[in-house]
Amino acid sequence: MLKSILTLRPTTSDWIFSLKTFGASILALYIALMFDLDRPVWAMATVYIVAHPLSGVLGSKAIYRVLGTVFGAIAAVVLVPNLVNAPVLLSMALALWVGGCLFLSRLDRTPRSYVFMLAGYTAAIVGFPCVTDPGNVFATAIARCQEISLGIVCATLVSHIILPRHIGPVIATRVDGWMADIAKLAAQSFDPASDGDAIQNDRARIAADLGELHGLALHLGYEKSRFAGRTRQLQALQSAMAALLPVFYAIYDRLTALKAQTGAVPDALSALLGRISDFILAQHHDPKQTADLHRDITAYAKTLGGGDDWAALLQLNLCDRLHRLLDFHEDCHALWAGIRAGDVPDDVIDRWQESGGDRALHRDYGVAFRCGLTAFIATMMVCGFWMMSAWPNGATAAMMAAVGASLMSFLDNPVPALKGFIRYTAMAVGVVLIYSLVILPGIDGFPLLAMVFAPYFILLGVLITSPQTYGFALAMLVNVVMILNVGTAYSSNVAGVIGGGIASLAGFGVAAIVTAFIRVMPVDRHIRRLVRANWRDIAAIGKGKLKLGRMIMIRRLLDRQGLILPRLAMAPEHHETFLRVMPEVSIASVLYDLQRLRMVAEPALATKLDRLLANIAQHFEARLDDFTRAPDAVILRDVDHILRDVMGMPKGAAREKLLIPLVALRRTLSKDDAPDLGRYHEPTARNGQNGIMPVALIGETA
Template sequence: MLGTILSLRPKASDWLFSVKTFAASILALYIALAFDFDRPVWAMATVYIVAHPLSGVLASKAIYRVLGTVLGAVAAVVLVPNLVSAPILLSLVLAIWVGGCLFLSRLDRTPRSYVFMLAGYTAAIVGFPCVGDPTAVFATAIARFQEISLGIVCATVVSHTVFPRHIGPVIAARIDGWMGDVAKLADQSFDPQTDAEALQNDRARIAADLGELHGLALHLGYEKSGFSGRTRQLQALQSVVAALLPVLYAIHDRLVALKTEQGDLPDDVKGILAGISAHISAPTHDRARIWQLHREIDAFADRVAGSRDWAGLLQINLANRLHRLIDFHDDCRTLWDGIRAGDVPADVLDRWQESARAGALHRDYDAAFRSGLTAVIATLIVCGFWILSGWPSGATAAMMAAVGSSIMSFLDNPVSALKGFIRYTALAVAVVLVYSLVILPGIDGFALLVMAFAPYFILLGVLMATQQTYGFGLAMLVNVVMILNVDTAYSSDVSLLLGGGIASLAGFGVAAIVTAFVRVVPVDSFIRGLVHANWRDIAGIARGTLNIARMVMIRRLLDRQGLILPRLAMAASQRETLIRVMPEVSIAASLYDLRRIRLFVDPMIRARLDVLLRNIARHFEARFDDFDRAPDPRILSEVDSILRLANDLVDATQRQKLLIPLVALRRMLSKTDAPTLDRMAGQVASTTSLSPRMGEIA
C-alpha cells in the first residue's frame, strides 16, 4: 500500500474533494458539539462514510444510509428491551437480523442494497452497547439517527453547492465511448478474417461496462444535471446495447461460415456491410438511410429466399440478422438522441423497458446466503465470548464483527480487504494515541482543533478520491474519528482508548476468520457457478419452464459474461469458459424461438422439435456434474433432420421462420462441417455422424 500511495499524483479535483469533505465533517462536528449531541463523532464520521466525488452518488448514498439507519434503529428498539433478559436469544436474533439484511443486500445489485446492509449492522451498533442499560436504547437510536442525519445533510449541502461534480457528464462520456466501441465492433464483425478472441474480448468488455452503468444510472435522480430523471431511459439504452452484442456475434459467425463455403462473400453482401458500417459510424442519425439499407437487405433476401443449399440458408439467416442489427442500432441512437434532447419516444422506451429492469441481472443466491451466514456466525462467536467472559469491551467487538462481515461482502474474497482494514485500524489506534496524548491536551477552542485536524484529514482525504487507496484512506479517517471520540470537553483515558481499539481489532479479526472459512469461494468455482447459472436457464428455456421475455433472457446471460470478464485476471485457466458464453446466448435465443415457433408448425416437425429440445435440456443439465461433457451425437443428427424437413416445406413463411433459428443452432453445435441437406444422403449421414464439437462452445 505504501508503494501505491507514494506513486499517486493527485489531481486538483482530488484535493478539492478532500477539502470539501473535511469542511463538511468539521461543520457536522461543530453543530453536533454546539447542540451537545451524545456522540458528535458519529456526525463527523458519517460525512467520510458517504463522501464521494460525484454529487449524485453522494446524495443517493446518503438517502439510502438514512433509510437503513431508521430500519436498523427501529429493529434495535424493538428487540433489545424485549430480549435483554435472555442474552443468548438476543445475540441470536440480532445476528440473524444482521445476516438476513446482508443476504437481501447482496441480492440487490443496485445502490439500493446499501439500505439493507445499513439496516443490518445499525441494529448491532445501536443494540449491543445498550445491553447493560436497555432503557437507553431508544435514546441511543434517536441520537444515532440525529447525528447520522446531520452528517448526511452537511455532506450533501457542501457537495451540491461548492463546485459540484455531477454524474450526468460522466455517464454521457461513457455512452459516447460505447457508441464508438459499437461502431468499431461492427467493423471488426463484418470482416470474416478478424481474430475471434479479440472480438470476444471487445464484446465482453462492453458487457462488463453495461453492468456497472446500470447501477450508476440510478444516481441520476439525486442530482440536478442535464440527465436528471433519465434513469429509466438510460437503462433501456443499456438493454439495446446488450442486444447488439449477440447480433454482431451472429453476423460475424455467418460471414465466416459463408466464406468457408464459397471462398468469398457475395458482392451484394459486401455492399450491404459497407453501407451499414458507414451508417453506424456516421456522426448523425439518417433515418432515410435506414430505410434504404432495409430495402437493400430485402432485395438480397429475396434473391436467396429459394436457396436449398447450406450457403443459401446461411444467407437467409444473415439477412435476418442484418435487419435486426439495423433496427437495434436505430433504437440505440434514437434513445441516446432523445435522452440528450429530453424527449425519448414512448414506443422505443416501452419496447426495451422490461429488459432494463433489475430482474434482467444475475442474482447470486449462493454468495448472498454465504455472506449472511458469515455475519451470523461471526457475530454469535463474539457474543458468546462476551457473555462467557464478561468482557467490558465486548459490545464494541460484537458491533465490529457485524460491521466487518458486512462492509466488504461485495468482494469475491473479502479476507484480504479485512486484513488490510485490521492493519489500518491498528495504525489508526497509534494515530489516536498521538492526538490524545500529545496534540489535544494543548488545544483550547474549536478553531485550534480544526487546525490540528486539517493536515491529517485533508492529506488522508485525498487518498479516498482514488479507487486503489480508498479503503486505506477511509479506514484511517473513520477509525481515528470514532476511537478519538471528540466531545465538548477533553478527556484522555488511555486504557479506554486501547480497550476500544483492541475490541475493534478483535471484531474485525473474527469476521475475517469466519469469512475465510464460510464466505470465500475460489475464483474458478465462482466462474463455474456463473456458467452453471447460464446452463440452468438454457435448460429451462428448452423445457419451457423458464417463462421470461426473450430480451430479458439475453440480458441476463450477457450480464453473467460481464461478471466473468474482470475475474479472468485471477483465473486465466477459465478464459476458454468466457469464449463459450456468447455462443450460449445464441443457443438460448435459438431455443427460445424454436419453442415459440413449434406451436405453429406441422405436427410431425413439432414432435421432432420436442425431442430435440428435451435432449438439449438434458445435455446442459448433465453438464452440472460433468463440466466438459460432450453432447449426445444424436443432437446434431436431430437438428440436421429437422433442418431437412424445414428446408422442404412449401409454405415459404413457415419455412423461413424455422430455418432462421435452426441454422443458428446448427452453427453453434458444430463449426467444423456443414449439414447434409439432401433427404436421401441425410439418412445415411445420420447413421454415421460423429460426436459434434459442441463441447468447445456450448
C-alpha cells in the first residue's frame, strides 16, 4: 500500500475533489452539532462513504443510501421490540435480514444493489446497540436516518454546486473510444491473416467495457449534464454495439475458412470488404452510403449462384453477416448521433431497448446465496459469543461482522480486502488515540476543530480518487470519524476507544474467517460456473424452453465472456476454454434460427431439425457433468446430412434461409474440414436404437 501511495500523482481535479469532500463533511458535522443530533459523526462519515468525483455517481449513491437506510431502520424497529425477550431469535432474525438483503444485492448487478446491501447492515447497526435498551430503537432509527440524510444532502449539494464533474462527458469519451475500437476490430476481422487470439481478446475486452456502460448510464438521471435522462438510449446503444461482436467473429471465421478452402479470398470480395472497412473506419453516419454497400453485397451474393459448393456457401453466409454488420453499425451511429443531438429515432430505440435491460446480465444465484450465508453465519457467531460472554462491546462486534461480510462481497475473494480493512482499522485506532490524547484537549471551538482535521482528511481524501488506494483511504477516514465520535463537548474515553476498536477488529476478523471457509472459491471454479451457465442456456434454447428474446440471450452470453476475461490472468490454463465462448454465442444464435425455421420446414426436414436440436441440447447438458467431454462426430455428420438435403431444395429464399444458419453451425462444429455435399443416403440403422443419437456430441469447438 505504501508503494501505491508513494507512486500516486494526484491531479488538480483530485485535490479539488478532496477539498470539496472535506468541506461537505465539515458542513455536515457543524449542522449536526448545532442541532445537537445524537451521533453527529454518522453525518460526517456518510459524506466520505458516498463521495465520488463524478456528481451523477454521487447523486445515485446518495439516493440509494437513503432508501437502504430507511428500509434497514424500519426492519430494526419492527424486529427489536418484538423479539428482544428472545435474544437467540432476535439475533437470528437480524442475521437473516442481513443475509437475505445481501443475497438480493448480489443478484442485482446495477448500482441499485447498494439499496439492498445497505438495508441489510443498517438493520444491524441500528438494532444490535438497542438490544439492551429496546425502547430506544425508534429514536436510534430516526437519528440514523436524519444524520445519514444530512450527510447525503451536504455531499450532494457541494458536489453539484461547486465545480461539478458530470458523468455524461466521461461516458461520451468512452463511447467514442469504443466506437474507435469497433472500427479497429472491423479492419482486423476483414483480414483472414490477422491473429485470431488477439482478435478474440479484443472482442472480449470490448464486451467487458460495454458491461461497464450499463451501470454508468444509470447514473445519468442524477445529474444535469447534456446527457441527463439518456439512460434508456445509452443502454440501447450498448446492446447494438454488443451485437456487433459475434458478427465480427462470424466474418473473420468465414474468411479464414474461405482462404483455407480456396487458397485466397476472391478479388471482388476483397474489394467489397475494403469499401466496407473504409466506411466503418471513417466513423460517420451516412445512410446513403450504407444503402449503397447493401446493394453491393446483394449484387455479389447473386454471383454465387445460390451456393453450389462449400466455398460458395461460405461466401453466401458471409454476405448475410455483412448485411447484419451494416445494419447494426448503422443503428450504433444513429443512436449515438441522436443521443448527442438529443433526438434519437424511436424505431431504433425500440429495436434494442429490450436487450439493453437488466435481464441481459448474468446472475449467479449460487454465489449470491453463499454471500448471504456468509453474512448470516458471521453475524450469528459473534452474537453467540456476545450472549455467552456478556461482552460489553458485543453489539459493536456484531455490527462490524455484518458490515464486513457485506462490504467486500462483490469480490471473488474478499479475504485479502478484509484483512487489509482490519489492518487499517487498527491503524485508525492509533490515529484516534493521537487526536483524543494529544490534539483535541487543546481545541476550543469548531473552527479550530476543522483546522486540525483538515491536513489529515484532505490528504486522505486525495487517495479516494485512486482505485489502488481507495480501500485504505476510506477505512482510515471512516473509522477515525466513527471511533473518535466527536460530540458537542470533548470527552476522553481511552478505554471506550480501545474497547470499540477491538470489537470492530473482532467483527471484521470473524467475517474474514467465515468468508474464507464459505464464500471464497478458486478462480478456476468461477470460470467453470460461467461456462456452465452458458451451456445450460444453450441447452434450453435447443429444447425450445428458453423464453428470452434472441438478443437478450446473446447479450447475456457476451456478458459472461466479459466476466471471464479479467479472471484469465489468474487462471491461464483456461485460455482454451475462453476461446470457445464466442463460438457458443454463434451456436445460440443458430439454434434460435433453426427453432424458427423448423416451424415452416417440410415434415421430413423438420423431424431431422428436431433431432439435431434435441441432441445439441443433450450434449450441452452432458457437459455440465463432464467439463472436458470428448468430441463425437455423430452430430457433425447429421448436420452434413441436413445440409445435403437443403442443397437439393429448389433455389430461392427458403433454401437460403436454411443454408445460412446451417453453414454457421457447421463451421462452429468443425474448423478443420469441409462437408461432403454429395447426395445423402440415410443409414439403415443408427446404433440400433431407431435413429437415436448417443449423448456425446460436438466437443472442443463448441
